[in-house]
Amino acid sequence: MSSDDEDYLYDDDSDDSGNESTVNQDEDDDNDDFGMDIGLGEEASGSGGGGGGGLMMMVSGADKKGSDHAHPYEVLSTEQIVEHMVDCIKEVNSVIQIPTTTVRILLNHFKWDKEKLMERYFSDSQEQMFAEAKVVPPYKLGAKAMVAPDLGGRGVSLSAKSTLECEICYLTLPKSLTTALECGHPYCNSCWTEYITSKIMNEGASQSIECPGNCDILVDDVTVMKLVKDSKVKLKYQHLITNSFVDCNRLMRWCPAPDCPNAVKVQFVESRPVKCRCSHLFCFACSENWHDPVRCVLIKRWIKKCDDDSETSNWISANTKECPKCKATIEKDGGCNHMICRNQSCRADFCWVCLGPWEPHGSSWYNCNRYDEDEAKNARDSQEKSRAALQRYLFYCNRYMNHLQSLKFENNLYSMVKDKMDEMQQHNMSWIEVQFLKKAVDILCECRRTLMYTYVFAYYLKRNNQSELFEANQKDLENSTEHLSEYLERDISAENLVDIKQKVQDKFRYCDSRRRVLLDHVHEGYDRDWWVYTSDDITS
Amino acid sequence: MASTALRRLMAEFKQLSENPPEGLMAGPISDENYFEWEAAITGPQDTVFEDGVFIARLTFPQDYPLNPPKMKFMSKIFHPNIYADGRVCISILHAPGDDPMGYEQSSERWSPVQSVEKVLLSVMSMLAEPNTESPANVDAAKMWRENREDFKKIAHKHVRMTLEEDPPSESRNT
Numbered sequence: 001m002s003s004d005d006e007d008y009l010y011d012d013d014s015d016d017s018g019n020e021s022t023v024n025q026d027e028d029d030d031n032d033d034f035g036m037d038i039g040l041g042e043e044a045s046g047s048g049g050g051g052g053g054g055l056m057m058m059v060s061g062a063d064k065k066g067s068d069h070a071h072p073y074e075v076l077s078t079e080q081i082v083e084h085m086v087d088c089i090k091e092v093n094s095v096i097q098i099p100t101t102t103v104r105i106l107l108n109h110f111k112w113d114k115e116k117l118m119e120r121y122f123s124d125s126q127e128q129m130f131a132e133a134k135v136v137p138p139y140k141l142g143a144k145a146m147v148a149p150d151l152g153g154r155g156v157s158l159s160a161k162s163t164l165e166c167e168i169c170y171l172t173l174p175k176s177l178t179t180a181l182e183c184g185h186p187y188c189n190s191c192w193t194e195y196i197t198s199k200i201m202n203e204g205a206s207q208s209i210e211c212p213g214n215c216d217i218l219v220d221d222v223t224v225m226k227l228v229k230d231s232k233v234k235l236k237y238q239h240l241i242t243n244s245f246v247d248c249n250r251l252m253r254w255c256p257a258p259d260c261p262n263a264v265k266v267q268f269v270e271s272r273p274v275k276c277r278c279s280h281l282f283c284f285a286c287s288e289n290w291h292d293p294v295r296c297v298l299i300k301r302w303i304k305k306c307d308d309d310s311e312t313s314n315w316i317s318a319n320t321k322e323c324p325k326c327k328a329t330i331e332k333d334g335g336c337n338h339m340i341c342r343n344q345s346c347r348a349d350f351c352w353v354c355l356g357p358w359e360p361h362g363s364s365w366y367n368c369n370r371y372d373e374d375e376a377k378n379a380r381d382s383q384e385k386s387r388a389a390l391q392r393y394l395f396y397c398n399r400y401m402n403h404l405q406s407l408k409f410e411n412n413l414y415s416m417v418k419d420k421m422d423e424m425q426q427h428n429m430s431w432i433e434v435q436f437l438k439k440a441v442d443i444l445c446e447c448r449r450t451l452m453y454t455y456v457f458a459y460y461l462k463r464n465n466q467s468e469l470f471e472a473n474q475k476d477l478e479n480s481t482e483h484l485s486e487y488l489e490r491d492i493s494a495e496n497l498v499d500i501k502q503k504v505q506d507k508f509r510y511c512d513s514r515r516r517v518l519l520d521h522v523h524e525g526y527d528r529d530w531w532v533y534t535s536d537d538i539t540s
Numbered sequence: 541m542a543s544t545a546l547r548r549l550m551a552e553f554k555q556l557s558e559n560p561p562e563g564l565m566a567g568p569i570s571d572e573n574y575f576e577w578e579a580a581i582t583g584p585q586d587t588v589f590e591d592g593v594f595i596a597r598l599t600f601p602q603d604y605p606l607n608p609p610k611m612k613f614m615s616k617i618f619h620p621n622i623y624a625d626g627r628v629c630i631s632i633l634h635a636p637g638d639d640p641m642g643y644e645q646s647s648e649r650w651s652p653v654q655s656v657e658k659v660l661l662s663v664m665s666m667l668a669e670p671n672t673e674s675p676a677n678v679d680a681a682k683m684w685r686e687n688r689e690d691f692k693k694i695a696h697k698h699v700r701m702t703l704e705e706d707p708p709s710e711s712r713n714t
Contacts, residue, residue: 168605168652169544170551185653194544195652198606212652 073266073284075277076252078242081263085245088112096121098138101220108207109133111248134210134218136182166191168212179227181220185213192227200224200233206240255280256287271296293522294453302456306397318387323348324355355379396459403452406485410445413488417441420492427494436505440488443508447481447515457522459534466530473518480511545604549574552656564660566598575600577609579660583699584668588692589617592699596628596663598656608633608650611659615702618694620670620681629676632662 076084089103092114096103109132110117120129130137165172166188173188180186187195195212196219199205209219221241228234246252246263255262257280264274264284271285273292282289286296288303320331323341325348330339337352338361349358421434454474461467484507492500525531553567553574563582568574577598583589594617600609611633613626621629631648675681683691 168548170548187652191544191652194603195606198603210651214651214653 071267073264073274075255075275076263076265077277078261081242081246081252082238084265085242088114092117101222102135102138104221105135105207105218106130106133108244108248111250112245134216135220136217168195179223181211181217181223183211183213183215183217185211185215187212189227193229196224196228197230197233200228200237200240204240206237207244253284253287256282290449291453291456292450293519294457295526298456298460299453302459305393315390318383318390321352321355324350324357393459396455400452400455403448403455407445407448407452410441413441413444414438417488424492424497427497429497433501436501436508437488440484440504440508443512443515444481444484444488447477447484447511450515450519451478451481454518462532462534464530464532466525467532470518470521470525473514473521477511477514477518480507480514483507484511542602545600545602546574548605549600556657561657561661563664564657566656566660575602575604577656578614579611579656581660581664581667584664587668588695589667589699592695592702594667594702596626598659605652605654607635608654609656609659611663616698618677618680618691618698619667620672620675620677620684621666622680623676627676628663628666629674630659630662630666632659 085104088107089100092107093100093103095118106117106121106129107114110120120126123129127137162175163172164175164178164186166178166186168187168191171188175186178186178188179192191212196209199209207218209224211217211219224237225234228237246254249265250269251267252263252265253274254260255264255276255278257276257278260276260278260280262276262278264276266272266274266284269285271283273281273290274284275281283291283296283299286300288296288299291299294302316329320329322328323330323339323343323346326341326343326346328341328343328346330341332339332352338358339348339350339352341348341350350356351358351361417437417440421437424434424437425431451474454470454477458467458471458474461470484504487500487504487507490496490500522531549568556564556566563584564579566577566579569576569578577600579596579598581594581596583592583594592615594613594615596611596613596615598609598611601607611628611630613622613628615626617626623629632650632654634649670681670684672681672685680691683694
């Protein structure tokens with residue numbers, strides 16, 4: 001075993017964030033075969049040197065959200081996540097003093113809830129806890145570790161001289177080429193490697209790799225790192241571990257932007273905007289794009305509704321009728337009311353108006369005088385209802401899509417404005433004087449985003465006095481946003497430059513303030529229970 | 541990987557032929573392909589399947605023993621844990637990852653230290669004691685629970701059929 005293995009798992013070499021590296025106190029230990037820099041493979045030293053806990057990470061000021069929220073959040077890169085995980089492990093380790101690699105399995109078992117782990121550890125059911133977490137209690141394996149102090153981690157290579165038959169490949173090998181976990185089931189190293197590799201690569205397992213024998217003791221990190229040589233497999237294993245760390249951790253969330261490797265960490269869970277270093281802005285609670293003023297439940301419903309075919313079926317029920325005999329869906333595009341079903345096996349004659357059999361209609365080809373008051377009313381009502389529902393949905397959906405579409409041209413707008421800014425600088429304006437244009441586009445986009453979500457909110461809202469007020473706010477914001485957009489489209493010449501600048505600045509300030517008014521009003525409504533929703537199962 | 545599988549299958553075959561467990565016989569169908577086996581299982585004594593000799597096919601994956609073989613009865617057999625087409629549903633043939641419902645203890649499931657012999661012994665005891673909790677053949681499970689006499693009749697019919705069939709291929713050569 002050489003230091004070749006030092007490169008993976010919890011490697012903090014690539015630390016570039018200027019963090020306080022409190023994690024290397026084990027580095028000088030030459031006996032650490034697997035050389036993990038943070039000494040995961042070592043027995044608990046008891047020093048607790050790294051026990052600073054989870055919030056030691058320093059994050060550059062730009063990542064902190066200042067004014068709106070009292071509680072800052074952090075954006076963590078993959079390396080920082082690993083460090084963070086290591087800090088967590090060390091913190092627990094400094095208290096309960098069992099091998100770090102065991103601590104990681106335990107923490108994972110408790111979904112990285114340190115307090116819960118400590119509570120169980122110091123309760124009567126400690127032994128049961130180890131069994132549930134599928135590890136052998138460390139105090140039960142003291143003897144073996146004493147005999148072979150040169151071996152890192154829990155994976156103990158038995159060093160006795162005799163040979164052993166591997167139960168997997170049935171080869172007889174010297175014991176030195178076999179490995180066993182604390183459960184004491186030895187297998188040859190190459191079978192172990194194949195087994196672990198297959199678990200990691202084929203099943204994506206990292207937490208749940210059990211001893212290949214019929215026992216459920218989990219394989220620890222150090223053993224994995226020792227047995228697996230392929231760097232691809234090692235990397236994948238590390239990814240899987242960090243992934244499960246973030247997924248289990250309620251206070252952390254991966255940035256949902258495609259291919260973004262960062263995660264965001266908050267101090268407590270709430271629906272709030274967080275901005276990743278990749279500049280993606282999303283809601284911490286639901287990972288959707290930040291959707292103020294709509295709440296997470298509603299935006300979820302809305303997105304589902306837009307994705308579903310449910311509106312297709314609404315259209316069908318609003319615009320078609322069913323054949324009274326074979327129930328085929330029919331859209332009438334002309335002709336008289338005497339219908340003959342085209343379905344070859346059906347061929348029913350019926351009246352389009354009353355959907356009754358055609359026969360009694362006799363020769364009155366063009367109208368139906370068999371008017372059954374109740375039946376006709378019911379049919380009309382239900383059709384009108386679904387037609388109205390569809391129209392209502394389309395109303396809000398169109399407006400939502402409209403803003404969404406405009407936002408998609410965001411980048412074009414920025415580049416157009418950049419051209420204008422260059423142009424204006426040629427008209428003897430200084431760089432600082434033309435910055436208002438960029439600011440205007442920022443605000444325009446923010447207003448569009450907010451407006452977009454106000455239509456989702458409005459769709460689910462029942463009318464009352466407050467909703468009228470909300471709609472007035474919405475209308476005002478929409479109007480002024482469109483004005484602002486129009487000003488930005490105007491050609492700028494030397495003559496009208498000052499005038500336009502004045503107008504744009506006035507408008508964007510107005511837009512910005514109206515946007516805040518609208519949002520504040522909705523939030524106040526949440527606090528005071530003003531909002532009534534169209535369906536009863538929505539709770540705010 | 542395939543070489544590990546082959547070596548292991550050869551070793552298992554050798555062991556099984558030198559020390560055949562009572563009521564079991566198994567081996568590759570041909571020397572060219574060690575990944576297809578045929579097995580003969582005798583119905584356990586004092587059960588409805590007593591005296592029957594049931595033939596089954598075992599198909600091994602290239603990464604055996606990391607993953608379990610598949611097993612399918614070729615003889616007709618009516619049993620709560622065997623699908624109508626003969627596929628066997630037993631926990632020891634399920635990889636540990638395969639059980640989203642959590643019905644099975646991991647100790648009952650496939651692991652690389654299981655073997656053909658252990659699988660066949662498990663199937664044999666499954667014949668004696670069907671598990672009607674999660675049946676593969678619902679009709680059979682229902683009849684086993686509610687109408688044991690009819691179940692016996694069907695089982696006896698199938699036992700007689702196995703005795704009229706060709707004996708398993710190993711003995712065919714003799």
